[in-house]
Amino acid sequence: MSDQNPEEVPGKPVGAGENICRRCEGSGRIEGGECPDCGGTGKVITPIGGG
């Protein structure tokens, strides 16, 4: 057994998570238009720790 302290890696940032927009599946566009859910980015920010 070693007495060395293992280097702790910082955990994931808490606050919000970036996910692929399900509505447009990450394409950012729907039916040739801009996806209203993600605003055309294809990604949505989902808060963590919600109910």
Ligand SMILES: [Zn+2]
């Ligand atoms: Zn979208």
